[in-house]
Amino acid sequence: MKRIFVLLSMSLALGLIAACGAAQPETVTVVETVVVKEEVKVVETVEVEKKVVETVEVEKKVVETVEVQAPDKPKGELIVSLSTFPNSIYMPNAAERNASNVANQIFEGLTWVNDDGEIVPALAESWEISEDGTEYTFKLRQGVLFHDGTPFTAKDVVASWEAGKDPSNAYAYNAEKAKSVEVIDDYTVKMTTEAPDPLFLRSTLSKDWAMIPAHYYEEVGLEGIEKHPIGTGPFKFVEWVKGDRISLEAFEDYWDEGLPKVAKLTFRPIPEESTRIAAVQTGEIHIANRLPADEAQRLLGAENVKVVRYPSDRVYYISFNNLTSGKGTPIEDKLVRQAFNYAIDRQAIIDALFNGYADLSTGFMTPGNLGYNASLEPYPYDPEKAKELLAEAGYPDGFEIGFACPTGAYTNFEQVCEAVGGYLNDIGITFEGGEIQFMESGKYWDLEANKELPPLFGDSWSTTDGEALNRLEGALGADASYAAWNTSELQDYIDKISSTVDDEARAKLYSELHQLMYDDPPFVYLYEPNTFEAINTAVQNYKPRAAEDYFLKEVFLAGAE
Amino acid sequence: MQRYLLSRVIQSIFLLFGVLVVVFFLVRLTGDPTSLMVAKEAPAEQREAFREAMGFNRPLPIQFLDFAGDILRGDFGNSLHFRQPALDLILERLPATFYLATTALLFAIVIAVPIGIIGGSNPGSAMDSLGRALGLLGQTIPNFWLALILILIFAVNLGWFPSFGRDSAISVVLPAVALGFGSMGQLVRLTRSAVLEIRNEDYIRTARSKGISQFKIGARHVFRNASLALVSVISIQYSYLLGGSIYIETIFSWPGLGNLLQQAVDGRDFPLVQAIAFFISFFVIALTLLTDVAYALIDPRIRYSS
Numbered sequence: 001m002k003r004i005f006v007l008l009s010m011s012l013a014l015g016l017i018a019a020c021g022a023a024q025p026e027t028v029t030v031v032e033t034v035v036v037k038e039e040v041k042v043v044e045t046v047e048v049e050k051k052v053v054e055t056v057e058v059e060k061k062v063v064e065t066v067e068v069q070a071p072d073k074p075k076g077e078l079i080v081s082l083s084t085f086p087n088s089i090y091m092p093n094a095a096e097r098n099a100s101n102v103a104n105q106i107f108e109g110l111t112w113v114n115d116d117g118e119i120v121p122a123l124a125e126s127w128e129i130s131e132d133g134t135e136y137t138f139k140l141r142q143g144v145l146f147h148d149g150t151p152f153t154a155k156d157v158v159a160s161w162e163a164g165k166d167p168s169n170a171y172a173y174n175a176e177k178a179k180s181v182e183v184i185d186d187y188t189v190k191m192t193t194e195a196p197d198p199l200f201l202r203s204t205l206s207k208d209w210a211m212i213p214a215h216y217y218e219e220v221g222l223e224g225i226e227k228h229p230i231g232t233g234p235f236k237f238v239e240w241v242k243g244d245r246i247s248l249e250a251f252e253d254y255w256d257e258g259l260p261k262v263a264k265l266t267f268r269p270i271p272e273e274s275t276r277i278a279a280v281q282t283g284e285i286h287i288a289n290r291l292p293a294d295e296a297q298r299l300l301g302a303e304n305v306k307v308v309r310y311p312s313d314r315v316y317y318i319s320f321n322n323l324t325s326g327k328g329t330p331i332e333d334k335l336v337r338q339a340f341n342y343a344i345d346r347q348a349i350i351d352a353l354f355n356g357y358a359d360l361s362t363g364f365m366t367p368g369n370l371g372y373n374a375s376l377e378p379y380p381y382d383p384e385k386a387k388e389l390l391a392e393a394g395y396p397d398g399f400e401i402g403f404a405c406p407t408g409a410y411t412n413f414e415q416v417c418e419a420v421g422g423y424l425n426d427i428g429i430t431f432e433g434g435e436i437q438f439m440e441s442g443k444y445w446d447l448e449a450n451k452e453l454p455p456l457f458g459d460s461w462s463t464t465d466g467e468a469l470n471r472l473e474g475a476l477g478a479d480a481s482y483a484a485w486n487t488s489e490l491q492d493y494i495d496k497i498s499s500t501v502d503d504e505a506r507a508k509l510y511s512e513l514h515q516l517m518y519d520d521p522p523f524v525y526l527y528e529p530n531t532f533e534a535i536n537t538a539v540q541n542y543k544p545r546a547a548e549d550y551f552l553k554e555v556f557l558a559g560a561e
Numbered sequence: 562m563q564r565y566l567l568s569r570v571i572q573s574i575f576l577l578f579g580v581l582v583v584v585f586f587l588v589r590l591t592g593d594p595t596s597l598m599v600a601k602e603a604p605a606e607q608r609e610a611f612r613e614a615m616g617f618n619r620p621l622p623i624q625f626l627d628f629a630g631d632i633l634r635g636d637f638g639n640s641l642h643f644r645q646p647a648l649d650l651i652l653e654r655l656p657a658t659f660y661l662a663t664t665a666l667l668f669a670i671v672i673a674v675p676i677g678i679i680g681g682s683n684p685g686s687a688m689d690s691l692g693r694a695l696g697l698l699g700q701t702i703p704n705f706w707l708a709l710i711l712i713l714i715f716a717v718n719l720g721w722f723p724s725f726g727r728d729s730a731i732s733v734v735l736p737a738v739a740l741g742f743g744s745m746g747q748l749v750r751l752t753r754s755a756v757l758e759i760r761n762e763d764y765i766r767t768a769r770s771k772g773i774s775q776f777k778i779g780a781r782h783v784f785r786n787a788s789l790a791l792v793s794v795i796s797i798q799y800s801y802l803l804g805g806s807i808y809i810e811t812i813f814s815w816p817g818l819g820n821l822l823q824q825a826v827d828g829r830d831f832p833l834v835q836a837i838a839f840f841i842s843f844f845v846i847a848l849t850l851l852t853d854v855a856y857a858l859i860d861p862r863i864r865y866s867s
Contacts, residue, residue: 085824087643138759242653270725270814278712278724442829446595474601481605
């Protein structure tokens with residue numbers, strides 16, 4: 001009987017882990033008591049600020065010495081951590097950032113988005129877009145070889161499109177964005193899209209497609225490509241020991257001469273962030289990715305390690321719902337939604353829960369995004385103004401409304417919601433059922449997709465394209481799965497943006513929409529968090545990008561033999 | 562004996578089935594994984610198509626029957642995340658988990674049994690105090706905390722061992738110590754109390770009165786009788802170690818089953834969670850059954866009383 005109990009409690013434990021599990025793209029960390037935090041805070045802030053400045057200086061020095069130090073041929077082994085076990089390293093099937101970061105080194109697309117966010121040639125040397133924005137003609141780069149020595153030509157582009165479209169791929173729909181792909185001659189390809197697609201060059205062709213050899217696809221199929229991927233990238237596949245490492249080595253015939261600069265590139269999955277921190281300190285890895293702010297700060301005094309901090313393109317918000325549950329409630333009034341934005345001291349939340357390392361959000365466009373409207377200031381904390389606006393809207397004593405938040409989904413987000421709830425209480429808003437409804441994230445997202453959440457709910461949305469279109473299309477409008485808010489004006493803007501291929505015209509639309517969504521806010525905008533990484537000081541020329549996508553061909557190791 | 566064996570086997574099968582039911586329904590309490598598996602930007606039709614393809618839109622009892630039927634045919638389904646048969650993934654990871662659990666158990670036994678015997682034979686001695694301290698610490702220190710501390714001291718500060726992975730022969734040391742520490746505490750305590758108890762038995766007094774040396778009494782009478790109790794505890798501890806390595810494997814990024822389970826649970830990879838839970842339960846139940854049978858063979862009282 002005792003053993004039965006033991007077993008049952010084990011399976012119960014498994015189940016409980018399952019219940020509190022759910023995706024945690026960022027880590028949930030235990031919050032210390034407020035008193036301790038405040039004592040520590042000041043010291044830490046000062047130190048970190050210093051450290052950041054130092055980091056910048058170090059990087060400057062590096063830039064100056066690059067020419068001296070960079071090896072003439074690939075040298076040394078660069079070891080990079082992954083925070084999950086990749087499902088696949090074939091790009092169209094790579095389920096999340098850790099997986100695609102490995103694929104980024106093996107495969108290339110026709111275009112590339114450089115560190116400044118500009119679309120530049122990669123495997124295509126140049127392109128022309130038809131007047132109506134649906135027809136693309138690419139001139140391919142000549143002299144590019146695949147890892148198996150065969151030259152890259154137009155027929156490979158067609159094969160890569162067909163392989164990408166295979167429904168067994170997690171991201172088959174990316175390849176489906178092209179309606180047709182035709183060979184014009186060996187080095188010319190024509191593609192058409194159903195409708196103008198502003199992200200086609202920027203996103204689809206730069207990072208979602210992987211160019212593979214046509215003959216290889218015919219011979220081994222997708223299964224063979226999954227087992228032993230072959231691309232044109234700076235690194236070629238060596239082996240994948242499941243759960244342990246993925247080993248790549250420099251491709252000596254890479255078209256971009258002089259690159260890559262390390263002889264071996266190894267990815268090591270380490271799911272636990274404390275262990276990533278330990279491993280970068282011992283030198284077992286060179287780059288530790290996805291660290292929580294407080295853990296990263298443990299490394300400030302460490303030798304041979306520098307902490308890198310950069311803004312990530314993710315917006316946290318409290319959404320209003322005018323599509324289902326919020327219909328006919330006070331939140332339909334613009335003044336009420338403005339009042340909510342004034343009511344919350346977001347800086348205090350950031351200071352208390354993120355050691356100050358997050359930026360105040362002004363809307364769905366973040367500072368790096370195309371068309372970001374820099375003239376907008378974050379809503380200030382002004383509870384008096386909030387109360388006035390509520391009174392003006394006809395609710396001087398506040399009102400009751402439903403409010404839900406997910407648990408286990410995002411770093412400290414439960415506490416953020418509690419704080420938001422407290423500030424809203426201060427202006428007379430109370431919650432249905434007397435409190436915020438917290439739900440396990442998996443269930444929460446199911447409800448969100450079915451539009452069954454209450455009129456107020458918290459969530460976040462990231463984008464990796466350098467512009468906000470995915471975020472806008474995902475969280476707004478009548479058709480989107482997770483949308484809860486729509487107006488005809490917003491929908492017009494989104495439609496116009498998604499059919500404007502010209503970057504300048506699109507930037508203008510974004511900027512106007514940014515202003516509109518600021519004045520008549522469909523969300524309470526909260527914050528944009530920072531990403532922390534720790535890197536070994538031997539690592540040179542490493543430039544983190546807001547989308548956390550790695551392109552490591554220019555990175556080298558100081559003193560590598 | 563045959564009847565006893567048969568009844569235990571049947572009990573075990575029911576138990577395994579019970580575990581399956583519990584795991585299957587508990588995992589599903591968290592909602593269906595469509596929202597995690599399909600891109601957030603994907604249109605509603607694509608979400609529906611995914612649900613349809615995965616069978617998540619069918620009634621739960623039917624999903625369960627299908628699942629149970631497939632398992633009988635040896636098919637554990639495909640992992641949602643890895644898009645490979647769950648069984649293949651498990652078989653890849655199984656050896657590492659066995660290796661770690663076995664090493665941890667050996668560590669626990671090698672430290673615990675001698676200390677327990679010496680301490681139990683000399684109550685109040687320094688060795689006894691050490692044993693009691695180890696027993697207390699082993700049972701109270703959470704192993705994930707110990708794991709982090711071990712990494713900090715022995716990998717980061719001293720640099721004696723790697724902080725993660727399974728790269729070299731010494732890679733197993735820190736995870737095995739962290740994992741086996743609790744079992745060690747348990748074993749020290751049990752060995753000590755078994756020895757203490759046996760020391761006061763009549764047959765020990767008789768042996769002593771016959772003038773047999775202290776060492777011989779210890780080896781022939783005390784240890785032999787104590788080992789009977791230890792065998793069952795050790796087998797239970799082994800099953801704990803096999804099933805309980807989730808956090809330790811994750812912290813040390815040990816390429817085993819627990820590490821895989823952690824990620825499967827995080828990503829609500831139902832088929833994989835179910836398959837791993839099935840395997841771990843299977844080993845635990847099989848181990849328990851084997852111990853019971855071995856025990857019944859050794860000690861007739863057990864097989865007759867049941």
